[in-house]
Amino acid sequence: MDTKLLVTLAICRLIVAVGLTLDPTELSRLAVRGELSAEAADLEAASVDFGGVRRVEPMAVLRPANAGDVARLVRAAYESAHGFTVSARGHGHSINGQAMTAAGVVLQMSGAAAAVPKPLVSEKFMYADVWGGELWIDVLKSTLEHGLAPKSWTDYLYLSVGGTLSNAGISGQAFNHGPQISNVHELDVVTGKGESVTCSEEQNSELFHAVLGGLGQFGVITRARIALEHAPQRVRWIRVLYSDFQAFTKDQEYLISLHGQPPAQKFDYVEGFVIVDEGLINNWRSSFFSPRNPVKFSSVKSDGGVLYCLEITKNYDQSTADTVDQEIDVLLKKLKFIPSSVFTTDLPYVDFLDRVHKAELKLRSKGLWDVPHPWLNLFVPKSRIDEFDRGVFKGILGNKTSGPILIYPMNKNKWDERTSAVTPEEEVFYLVALLRSAVENGNESQTLKNLQSQNRDILKFCKESGIEMKQYLPHYSTQQEWKEHFGEKWERFQHRKLQFDPKHILSTGQLIFTPSFNAMTASW
Ligand code: FAD
Secondary structure, eight states: OOHHHHHHHHHHHHHHHHTSOOOTHHHHTTOOSSEEEOOHHHHHHHTOOTTOSOOOOOSEEEEOSSHHHHHHHHHHHHHOSSOOEEEEESSOOOSSSTTOOSSEEEEEOTTOOTTSOOOEEETTTTEEEEETTOBHHHHHHHHHTTTEEESSOOSOSOSBHHHHHTTOOOOTTHHHHOOGGGSEEEEEEEETTSOEEEEESSSSHHHHHHHTTOTTSSEEEEEEEEEEEEOOSEEEEEEEEESOHHHHHHHHHHHHHGGGSOGGGSOSEEEEEEESSGGGGGOTTOOOOOTTSOOOGGGSOOBTTBEEEEEEEEEEOGGGTTTHHHHHHHHHTTOOSOTTOEEEEEEEHHHHHTHHHHHHHHHHHTTOSSSOOOOEEEEEEGGGHHHHIIIIIIIITTTOOSSOEEEEEEEGGGSOTTSSOOOOSSSEEEEEEEOOOOOOSSOGGGSHHHHHHHHHHHHHHHHHHTOOOEEESOOOSSHHHHHHHHGGGHHHHHHHHHHHOTTOOBOGGGOSSOOTTGGGSSOO
């Protein structure tokens, strides 16, 4: 369909939905190079996300062709007589509608118009300049052409750069390199006033730190300069089991304490997961165990029916292939896992990084990917993790979980306090990720209602026990809850909002601020 026609359609929807006499020329002046659409299929795609628990239809969707398109749209919203919102959407992998908006336009950053800038790699300075909507899998492919790769990852690569940088971006490398937001040199951002600003530690640093972990509140990331390292060729991927929770966490904490050591003396990745029922040891997130590499669960003694699996990797290439096993042995000797429970596999680096996608394809083929995902991610302080184990893994969850539960510690000193990301006060804290899928198969424990109710019980348990956890990928619906979430950081967060998005038009799906024109609209 012709762009002008689409613009007019979008304008009409805005006028009808807002119920105001919005001047049609307001949006037609945009003259974007990308695709502005009000077609049902585009609106539907922007109305849903991976969580599958919330549905909000926007008035139009813009697939920008470049940063200029983003700036034109946000400026139009900012200068609009009656106002409309703009929500950047990466790959829509949020859980609770964080990238949705009703009173405006979804800016579809991933899968954008073909004209968006391709990744640009500097071998000399070891960085890649990438479009904000670029998926990490494509960043990896581009950098590997130069023998390089980003340092810090998420477990799953079909997420957008802008989407993970708006949260933190964590995986088993975070203990060593920090989250992805600690591995960015520079950003181009379109603020809530529609201004394009380049920012870094040295230049416009307040905006730079605001946007990192900023939940999309201060601007749209159109370019990110990502730190790179030499890409290893292969990975030894090891899993060992524990029945004793304290032995498990003590070993995890020891391994992450080695972050300052030379590469040969530490692992490259430290994660772990909880096995509440046997089905989950070969869980959907990994291609680790296979018929050729099975786990004989019955041979492992478990205490109270719960096992803990430490997952570690060591990267290597031709120059270190001869010493990798020896280095691993030295490290494993210091750990107190169940002796008969060492499982090792070996694979190319790319296959390791892209491991969750294989599982995705399997689940898709069974119709089990597009189901509701009432996920809950928490950062739990180290001093309270034993209590969390007793109260949640061995308590609230019973012995059915409906999905993987990750648990691994991180070092707070690898996180930059100036960013908007929020972590607990203690030097070491754990990610606990309850990544559960709701299925209607007659099993009451796996229904959406039941899993959501369990999530509420877990949050209530933390509150009543005084466990000062922080939600990761947070979801709250009142400003009072957001204030508590940000704690001492709230005042600065609010001040930054006033400075960079004074009309509160960006990423309203996070439900933190109300747009200044909200009084005139039914919902936003
Ligand atoms: P969206 O859901 O599209 O957007 C998320 C938020 O960011 C919204 O508020 C949106 O407005 C804002 N936003 C999006 N793009 C931009 C931009 N360019 N500029 C400014 N704001 C923007 N997270 C981890 O840290 N580690 C993991 O290992 C991990 N694994 C995951 C595995 C799966 C299968 C899934 C579904 C999610 C996983 N996540 C993980 C969570 C993921 O990082 C977040 O959900 C992230 O927001 C998803 O990115 P997205 O591109 O889909 O963002």
